[in-house]
Amino acid sequence: xxxxxxxxxxxxxxxxxxxxxxxxxxxxxxxxxxxxxxxxxxxxxxxxxxxxxxxxxxxxxxxxxxxxxxxxxxxxxxxxxxxxxxxxxxxxxxxxxxxxxxxxxxxxxxxxxxxxxxxxxxxxxxxxxxxxxxxxxxxxxxxxxxxxxxxxxxxxxxxxxxxxxxxxxxxxxxxxxxxxxxxxxxxxxxxxxxxxxxxxxxxxxxxxxxxxxxxxxxxxxxxxxxxxxx
Amino acid sequence: xxxxxxxxxxxxxxxxxxxxxxxxxxxxxxxxxxxxxxxxxxxxxxxxxxxxxxxxxxxxxxxxxxxxxxxxxxxxxxxxxxxxxxxxxxxxxxxxxxxxxxxxxxxxxxxxxxxxxxxxxxxxxxxxxxxxxxxxxxxxxxxxxxxxxxxxxxxxxxxxxxxxxxxxxxxxxxxxxxxxxxxxxxxxxxxxxxxxxxxxxxxxxxxxxxxxxxxxxxxxxxxxxxxxxxxxxxxxxxxxxxxxxxxxxxxxxxxxxxxxxxxxxxxxxxxxxxxxxxxxxx
Numbered sequence: 326x327x328x329x330x331x332x333x334x335x336x337x338x339x340x341x342x343x344x345x346x347x348x349x350x351x352x353x354x355x356x357x358x359x360x361x362x363x364x365x366x367x368x369x370x371x372x373x374x375x376x377x378x379x380x381x382x383x384x385x386x387x388x389x390x391x392x393x394x395x396x397x398x399x400x401x402x403x404x405x406x407x408x409x410x411x412x413x414x415x416x417x418x419x420x421x422x423x424x425x426x427x428x429x430x431x432x433x434x435x436x437x438x439x440x441x442x443x444x445x446x447x448x449x450x451x452x453x454x455x456x457x458x459x460x461x462x463x464x465x466x467x468x469x470x471x472x473x474x475x476x477x478x479x480x481x482x483x484x485x486x487x488x489x490x491x492x493x494x495x496x497x498x499x500x501x502x503x504x505x506x507x508x509x510x511x512x513x514x515x516x517x518x519x520x521x522x523x524x525x526x527x528x529x530x531x532x533x534x535x536x537x538x539x540x541x542x543x544x545x546x547x548x549x550x551x552x553x554x555x
Numbered sequence: 556x557x558x559x560x561x562x563x564x565x566x567x568x569x570x571x572x573x574x575x576x577x578x579x580x581x582x583x584x585x586x587x588x589x590x591x592x593x594x595x596x597x598x599x600x601x602x603x604x605x606x607x608x609x610x611x612x613x614x615x616x617x618x619x620x621x622x623x624x625x626x627x628x629x630x631x632x633x634x635x636x637x638x639x640x641x642x643x644x645x646x647x648x649x650x651x652x653x654x655x656x657x658x659x660x661x662x663x664x665x666x667x668x669x670x671x672x673x674x675x676x677x678x679x680x681x682x683x684x685x686x687x688x689x690x691x692x693x694x695x696x697x698x699x700x701x702x703x704x705x706x707x708x709x710x711x712x713x714x715x716x717x718x719x720x721x722x723x724x725x726x727x728x729x730x731x732x733x734x735x736x737x738x739x740x741x742x743x744x745x746x747x748x749x750x751x752x753x754x755x756x757x758x759x760x761x762x763x764x765x766x767x768x769x770x771x772x773x774x775x776x777x778x779x780x781x782x783x784x785x786x787x788x789x790x791x792x793x794x795x796x797x798x799x800x801x802x803x804x805x806x807x808x809x810x811x812x813x814x815x816x817x818x819x820x821x822x823x824x825x826x827x828x829x830x831x832x833x834x835x836x837x
Binding site: 411413417504505523 | 586595600615616617618630631632731732734735737738757760787789
């Protein structure tokens with residue numbers, strides 16, 4: 326019990342004092358996971374919508390790939406991204422290994438199938454009547470997509486939240502491609518994992534509380550957008 | 556909607572590019588692959604800022620087991636290595652993967668265990684006799700099992716006994732760093748082979764006293780070496796050389812000799828630049 330109390334007090338002390346290192350770690354967590362979620366949203370929402378609306382040959386196979394991708398283990402992604410980004414690897418000339426960019430790439434690969442898959446499912450659930458009605462009212466296909474996405478807002482935002490939740494929580498890929506470098510690629514999950522391994526459980530608990538608090542604030546904001554006008 | 560969408564897309568691509576470009580722009584970087592003990596004890600936190608100030612290199616420390624560190628080196632994925640598995644290191648020297656290998660410091664390994672000492676090894680002067688006794692008593696022993704320098708040392712002792720502990724119920728293979736392994740041993744009140752530096756830095760949290768120490772086989776010797784830039788053209792040769800010279804410089808050796816005294820009452824490492832392994836073993 327002492328340890329939990331110590332962790333909680335330490336978390337508040339770090340937050341109130343604005344400990345520079347912890348602040349930097351928290352900001353990098355937001356920057357990396359936020360960017361990965363943003364890219365996944367920009368690509369995944371249109372892609373998921375497209376997959377659910379347009380029928381083409383092999384659509385089901387693509388949908389199967391996307392759904393499999395939703396379960397990609399972060400360490401697997403971390404390993405494969407490492408193999409490509411190592412400086413002797415095929416993309417080594419980019420010199421991206423052990424940088425925040427490498428982490429964004431890995432996290433995007435993790436989040437993109439989740440956002441795409443859940444958007445696909447959400448849009449697919451809409452009443453097909455809406456689509457026919459809109460088309461009969463002479464909507465262009467772009468207008469149709471916008472209207473359907475508005476109708477599917479609940480599930481699209483749930484998709485974005487699920488994507489963000491997954492990447493902000495993952496540690497395996499970030500540890501591997503980022504290297505947990507102090508001041509450069511250390512994020513809240515990798516820092517927590519390292520502090521646990523060093524036996525600094527109080528500090529680890531403090532970091533975990535900060536991570537959950539950040540996730541809560543972000544998701545509260547997204548939930549607000551999601552529930553608007555409901 | 557479509558214009559806004561495009562502008563968001565453009566903006567985010569720009570951000571991605573910026574993040575990427577700053578990474579590519581930082582050419583004066585040096586990748587140090589090292590064992591977890593140098594990080595977990597806090598030694599690198601003291602030394603690296605000094606090196607960075609002196610040379611301007613941005614050091615990226617990848618703290619892994621010595622086996623992984625050596626593998627990164629031989630692949631050309633690191634510029635300089637700080638490890639403690641002399642036999643494996645010599646293989647890399649002979650293969651031409653690493654050059655300029657220099658003795659930096661040593662401390663020693665100790666066998667720790669619960670004060671109850673179910674196998675009765677306390678005070679043994681031979682590490683291999685102690686492990687033989689632990690094995691025959693079936694008391695729980697936690698192994699790093701991660702091909703680290705410490706694990707290589709442990710395997711060397713087992714092979715001296717001509718005994719293969721892997722697979723025995725009492726032999727737990729953690730597959731993780733030293734500090735993590737110590738935590739596991741502490742929970743299980745098990746025996747464990749650890750380097751003294753990491754042990755001392757965590758001693759306050761452990762209920763496991765030192766039971767066996769002082770055997771010559773328990774010597775833990777750290778070398779620094781640069782990855783051969785002629786073998787992999789991506790390797791930062793001047794940076795690696797600067798780091799090797801830094802580690803064996805008088806100033807750094809003096810810092811190493813004092814490191815840990817304020818916190819633990821005794822130093823965690825003993826500086827050895829310029830000596831040979833024979834000096835240490837003799």
